[in-house]
Amino acid sequence: MSSALAAPPAPSGHPLLPALPVPSGRPALLAYDGSGIDGGLYTRIIGWADAAPHWLDQLVELWSAIGLGLFAVLMVYAWWRARGADSAVMARVLASPLIVVVAYVVNSAFKSVVQEVRPCAQLVGSVTLETCPGTGDWSFPSNHSVIAFAAASALWFAFRALGLRAVAWTGWIAAVLMALSRVWVGVHYPHDVLVGSLVGVLVGVPLALVSGRAAPLVDKARSGPLGALLGAGAAPVGASDEAPVETRSP
Numbered sequence: 001m002s003s004a005l006a007a008p009p010a011p012s013g014h015p016l017l018p019a020l021p022v023p024s025g026r027p028a029l030l031a032y033d034g035s036g037i038d039g040g041l042y043t044r045i046i047g048w049a050d051a052a053p054h055w056l057d058q059l060v061e062l063w064s065a066i067g068l069g070l071f072a073v074l075m076v077y078a079w080w081r082a083r084g085a086d087s088a089v090m091a092r093v094l095a096s097p098l099i100v101v102v103a104y105v106v107n108s109a110f111k112s113v114v115q116e117v118r119p120c121a122q123l124v125g126s127v128t129l130e131t132c133p134g135t136g137d138w139s140f141p142s143n144h145s146v147i148a149f150a151a152a153s154a155l156w157f158a159f160r161a162l163g164l165r166a167v168a169w170t171g172w173i174a175a176v177l178m179a180l181s182r183v184w185v186g187v188h189y190p191h192d193v194l195v196g197s198l199v200g201v202l203v204g205v206p207l208a209l210v211s212g213r214a215a216p217l218v219d220k221a222r223s224g225p226l227g228a229l230l231g232a233g234a235a236p237v238g239a240s241d242e243a244p245v246e247t248r249s250p
Contacts, residue, residue: 033116034191035119035123042183048184067178068144068147078096079093082162083230083231087218087222088161090230091218096155096208099207099208100150100151103200107200110141110199111143117139118132139187140192142182144193146199149197149198149199150203150204218230
């Protein structure tokens with residue numbers, strides 16, 4: 001197991017307020033030591049990682065680093081399948097990456113207010129798979145978990161609209177594995193990924209539900225220069241490829 005031994009932060013005289021440099025000289029609002037919430041569970045999990053087979057740690061570390069790319073692949077696949085679907089379905093698909101961006105922005109604001117020190121920096125002697133992020137890269141909530149669950153929420157509605165329910169579950173499974181991996185590699189407490197998952201769902205589901213209302217915009221785009229990328233969409237109900245048959249009265 002590869003390891004990064006984190007150095008503890010400078011003492012501040014207060015168990016919940018470690019002394020940390022804060023940008024622009026302003027005082028931290030809620031900078032705190034999150035180990036009091038589930039630091040014991042975190043320590044147990046990284047202990048499991050330390051005792052795990054090397055191949056498993058490598059697999060988890062690789063997934064934690066590049067696993068978010070799977071959601072990009074799923075979004076491209078959804079777009080490909082939606083080219084022959086109606087405009088409401090395509091609108092849901094196209095909204096997926098935008099939903100992820102919105103969730104990320106919301107979470108970044110959350111992080112800047114609740115400035116939680118990374119567990120690998122807070123807990124002396126923590127041995128982690130991934131190098132501990134530097135000071136100012138706050139732990140709560142987990143960005144990876146937010147992105148994964150926001151993407152899974154958006155893709156759930158997109159794939160169900162396409163009739164691909166089995167594929168829709170893939171996003172949720174990948175999101176859970178991503179959240180778990182962030183604790184396993186040692187850069188987040190369990191509560192970081194739990195709240196991050198919740199933020200992703202709370203942002204992703206409402207936006208995914210209303211995204212179908214952008215169908216008129218897709219209709220307009222399909223009749224313009226982007227038509228080749230968006231496809232022709234579903235055939236109108238009752239339309240037939242066969243030419244009408246002429247009949248004569250006797």
